[in-house]
Amino acid sequence: MRPTVHDIAAAAGVSLATVDRVLNQRPGVRHVTREKVETAIRELGYIRDVAAANLAKGRTYPLVFILPASDNSFMHGLNAEIRQAILRSSAERTDIRTIEVSAFDPAALVSVLEGLSQEKRCGIAMVATDAPEVRDVVDRLVRAGFSIVTLVSDLTGSLRHHYAGIDNIAAGRTAARLLGRFLGARKGEIAVLAGSMLVRDHRERLEGFTSVIAEEFPDLAILPVLEGRDDPEVAHMLVADALSRNAGIVGVYSLGAGNRGLVRALKEKAVDRTLTVIAHELTVHTRAALIDHTIDAILNQDAGHEVRSAIRVLKAKADGLAVIEAQERIRLDIFLKDNLP
Amino acid sequence: MRPTVHDIAAAAGVSLATVDRVLNQRPGVRHVTREKVETAIRELGYIRDVAAANLAKGRTYPLVFILPASDNSFMHGLNAEIRQAILRSSAERTDIRTIEVSAFDPAALVSVLEGLSQEKRCGIAMVATDAPEVRDVVDRLVRAGFSIVTLVSDLTGSLRHHYAGIDNIAAGRTAARLLGRFLGARKGEIAVLAGSMLVRDHRERLEGFTSVIAEEFPDLAILPVLEGRDDPEVAHMLVADALSRNAGIVGVYSLGAGNRGLVRALKEKAVDRTLTVIAHELTVHTRAALIDHTIDAILNQDAGHEVRSAIRVLKAKADGLAVIEAQERIRLDIFLKDNLP
DNA sequence: GATTTTTTGATTTACGTACATCAAATTTGG
DNA sequence: CCAAATTTGATGTACGTAAATCAAAAAATC
Numbered sequence: 001m002r003p004t005v006h007d008i009a010a011a012a013g014v015s016l017a018t019v020d021r022v023l024n025q026r027p028g029v030r031h032v033t034r035e036k037v038e039t040a041i042r043e044l045g046y047i048r049d050v051a052a053a054n055l056a057k058g059r060t061y062p063l064v065f066i067l068p069a070s071d072n073s074f075m076h077g078l079n080a081e082i083r084q085a086i087l088r089s090s091a092e093r094t095d096i097r098t099i100e101v102s103a104f105d106p107a108a109l110v111s112v113l114e115g116l117s118q119e120k121r122c123g124i125a126m127v128a129t130d131a132p133e134v135r136d137v138v139d140r141l142v143r144a145g146f147s148i149v150t151l152v153s154d155l156t157g158s159l160r161h162h163y164a165g166i167d168n169i170a171a172g173r174t175a176a177r178l179l180g181r182f183l184g185a186r187k188g189e190i191a192v193l194a195g196s197m198l199v200r201d202h203r204e205r206l207e208g209f210t211s212v213i214a215e216e217f218p219d220l221a222i223l224p225v226l227e228g229r230d231d232p233e234v235a236h237m238l239v240a241d242a243l244s245r246n247a248g249i250v251g252v253y254s255l256g257a258g259n260r261g262l263v264r265a266l267k268e269k270a271v272d273r274t275l276t277v278i279a280h281e282l283t284v285h286t287r288a289a290l291i292d293h294t295i296d297a298i299l300n301q302d303a304g305h306e307v308r309s310a311i312r313v314l315k316a317k318a319d320g321l322a323v324i325e326a327q328e329r330i331r332l333d334i335f336l337k338d339n340l341p
Numbered sequence: 342m343r344p345t346v347h348d349i350a351a352a353a354g355v356s357l358a359t360v361d362r363v364l365n366q367r368p369g370v371r372h373v374t375r376e377k378v379e380t381a382i383r384e385l386g387y388i389r390d391v392a393a394a395n396l397a398k399g400r401t402y403p404l405v406f407i408l409p410a411s412d413n414s415f416m417h418g419l420n421a422e423i424r425q426a427i428l429r430s431s432a433e434r435t436d437i438r439t440i441e442v443s444a445f446d447p448a449a450l451v452s453v454l455e456g457l458s459q460e461k462r463c464g465i466a467m468v469a470t471d472a473p474e475v476r477d478v479v480d481r482l483v484r485a486g487f488s489i490v491t492l493v494s495d496l497t498g499s500l501r502h503h504y505a506g507i508d509n510i511a512a513g514r515t516a517a518r519l520l521g522r523f524l525g526a527r528k529g530e531i532a533v534l535a536g537s538m539l540v541r542d543h544r545e546r547l548e549g550f551t552s553v554i555a556e557e558f559p560d561l562a563i564l565p566v567l568e569g570r571d572d573p574e575v576a577h578m579l580v581a582d583a584l585s586r587n588a589g590i591v592g593v594y595s596l597g598a599g600n601r602g603l604v605r606a607l608k609e610k611a612v613d614r615t616l617t618v619i620a621h622e623l624t625v626h627t628r629a630a631l632i633d634h635t636i637d638a639i640l641n642q643d644a645g646h647e648v649r650s651a652i653r654v655l656k657a658k659a660d661g662l663a664v665i666e667a668q669e670r671i672r673l674d675i676f677l678k679d680n681l682p
Numbered sequence: 683g684a685t686t687t688t689t690t691g692a693t694t695t696a697c698g699t700a701c702a703t704c705a706a707a708t709t710t711g712g
Numbered sequence: 713c714c715a716a717a718t719t720t721g722a723t724g725t726a727c728g729t730a731a732a733t734c735a736a737a738a739a740a741t742c
Contacts, residue, residue, distance in 0.1 A: 048729075051392035052730090054697090170679055173680070296522070324429075339551070361701075369719055371708095393698035397726070
C-alpha cells in the first residue's frame with residue numbers, strides 16, 4: 001500500500017497537522033521540523049493522492065484557451081475539440097474558458113494575457129504569435145505562478161512550460177523528402193503555398209522543406225513562396241495563376257491552410273499534367289482530394305491530441321506532477337489514401 | 342456543480358441508502374422505487390464521481406497482460422512499456438500482472454485464459470493468437486464479466502471489447518503505396534520478409550500490400566514470401582540468399598520483426614544496387630538503418646500508446662464508462678529520416 | 683525567570699461515495 | 713387483521729486529504 005499522511009506523521013515523529021503544514025506550504029513550521037517531514041516524505045516515497053486531495057479541496061482546474069480568430073478548417077477543428085473537452089470537464093474537474101484574439105496580432109494577444117494576469121491563477125493554453133512582447137508577458141505570467149503551454153505554434157525562448165504541437169521543421173523536411181522521392185528522377189519546379197511568412201510554424205516548415213530539397217534533391221527548384229493568408233480564395237487565385245504561367249511545375253507543397261482553394265485550382269489547371277502534391281492538415285477537403293489522387297500525401301497534426309495533451313500537462317503542472325513525456329509528444333501524422341482514419 | 346447522491350435522493354424522494362442500493366445494484370428495492378431513482382439519475386444527469394468512489398472502495402483495477410514469449414525488439418519494447426505502467430500503478434490504482442505464453446501457440450494461450458477464468462474478475466489485455474479455440478475462451482470470459490482488449494494482434498469475430506493496435510491491412514497498403522511511389526517508373530521484383538504466415542497481423546499486412554501492388558503498380562512483381570520467424574539469423578539468411586539469386590529485386594518490404602538480420606543482409610548484398618526498403622517497427626536497428634539510408638521508411642506502432650490505451654480502456658470498462666474513441670485509435674506511424682522522434 | 687512569540691499537537695469537519703447495521707415502515711400472505 | 717417478509721430510512725464509519733480551531737508546548741525576548 002502506498003504511504004499516507006499518517007505514515008509520514010508517524011515516521012517523522014510529528015503530528016498530522018504539521019505534515020499538512022509542510023505539504024501545503026503553510027507557515028508556522030520550524031526549519032528543522034520541516035526537514036524532518038520532508039525526509040520522511042522522501043524516504044517513504046510518499047505521493048499525494050491527487051484524487052483524494054481534489055475531493056477534499058473541491059478543486060477544479062481553471063483553464064483558459066487563447067485562440068486566433070481564424071476562419072479555417074483547422075481552427076474550427078481545434079475549437080470543436082475544446083468543446084469536447086468542455087463536455088468532459090465535470091469528470092475531469094476542469095473549468096475551461098476560451099478567448100479569441102485577432103490572428104497575427106501580438107498586441108491583441110498581449111492585452112489578453114495582461115488581463116489574465118490580473119485574475120486568479122489559471123492554466124493557459126495559447127496559440128502563440130511569435131513576438132518579443134508576447135514572450136515578455138508569458139515570462140511574467142510564468143513567474144507569477146501561471147502554467148502556460150503553447151499550442152500548435154510555439155514560443156521558443158520563453159519560459160512556457162510545454163509546447164503541444166508538432167515539430168514544424170521536421171514536418172517541412174518530411175514533406176520535402178516525400179515530394180522528392182515521389183517525383184523520383186523528374187526535374188522541375190516546386191510551388192510552395194503558405195499562409196503567411198509572419199507565422200513561426202509556416203516559416204519553420206518552409207525552412208525544413210527548402211533545406212532538404214537543397215541538400216538532397218538538387219534537380220528540384222523551389223519557386224517564390226505564395227502567401228495565401230490561409231484563405232481559400234486567395235490560395236485558389238495564387239495557385240491557378242502559378243500553374244498557368246509556369247509549365248515546369250512538377251510539385252506543390254501547401255504548408256498552410258486554405259486548401260479548399262488549392263484543390264479547386266489543381267482540378268482546374270492540372271488535369272493534364274501529373275503533379276505531385278503534399279498538403280498540411282486533414283480536413284474534409286484535403287481528405288477528398290487525397291482519395292481522388294489530387295493530393296498525394298497529407299501531413300497532419302491531431303488537434304484532439306493537442307488539446308487533450310495541453311489539458312493533461314496543465315493539470316499536472318498545477319499539481320506539481322510529472323508528465324509522461326512520450327505520451328505528450330505530438331506526432332506528425334502522414335496520411336496516404338490507404339491509412340486514413 | 343454536478344449532482345451528487347444527495348441530490349438524487351432528494352429528487353427521487355427517497356433516502357440515501359435507497360439511492361445507494363440502486364446505484365450499486367444491491368437487493369431490497371421495489372421495482373417502482375428503483376424506477377423513481379433511475380429517473381432522477383437520468384434527469385439530473387448524475388454521473389458517479391469515480392475518484393470518490395474508488396477512494397471509498399479502496400479500489401484497485403486488477404489487470405493482466407498476456408504476452409508471447411518472443412525474443413524481438415518489439416516485444417521487449419512492449420514489455421518495457423508495461424513495466425513503466427507498473428511503476429505508475431499506485432497513482433493509477435492499477436494492479437498489473439504479466440503472463441508470458443509461448444508464441445504462436447493457441448493451446449498455451451487457452452490454458453492461461455482458462456486459469457484466469459477461475460480467479461476473480463480482472464481486465465485482460467492480450468496479444469491474441471488467431472484460433473477458434475481462443476475465440477471461444479475469450480467469449481466465455483467476456484460473458485463471465487471479464488473485460489478483454491486485444492493488443493497488437495486482434496481476434497476479430499470474438500466478443501473482445503476493444504482492439505488496441507493498428508489496422509494491419511492499412512499498414513500493408515500504405516507500405517505498398519510508399520514503395521510503389523518511391524520506385525517511380527522502375528520495374529522489377531519485390532521481396533517480402535514476414536515472420537510467419539500463421540500470425541494474423543502478418544497475413545493482413547501482406548494482404549494489404551499485395552492488393553495495392555496488384556491494383557496500382559502492375560510493373561512490380563511480388564516474390565514468394567520469405568518467412569523469417571521474426572528471427573534475425575533466419576531473416577539474414579533468407580534475404581541474403583534472395584538478393585544473391587535474384588538481380589531483379591528493386592524493393593523489399595519487411596513486415597515482421599528480426600530486422601537486424603535484414604539490415605545486415607542489405608549492407609552485404611545491396612551496396613551496389615539502389616534498393617527501396619520499407620520495414621516495420623522502429624528499433625535501434627531500423628532507426629540506424631533509416632538514418633544511413635539502408636531503409637527508406639519505417640512503419641511503426643507505438644507500444645507505449647498501445648499499453649496506455651489498453652489500460653485506459655480496461656479501466657473504463659470496469660467502471661462502465663465510455664472511452665474517447667479518437668484517443669484510443671492506435672495510429673500507424675510513418676517515419677522517414679526527417680521525422681524520427 | 684517571566685512574558686511574549688512561535689511552533690506543534692489534537693481534534694473536528696468536509697469532500698462524494700461505499701457499505702454495514704438496525705430500526706421503522708410498508709407490503710404481502712394467510 | 714395479524715404475523716411474517718420485504719422494503720425503506722436513519723445513521724455511522726471509512727477512504728486520503730484539506731483546512732480550520734484551540735490548546736499546549738517550546739523557543740525567543742526582555
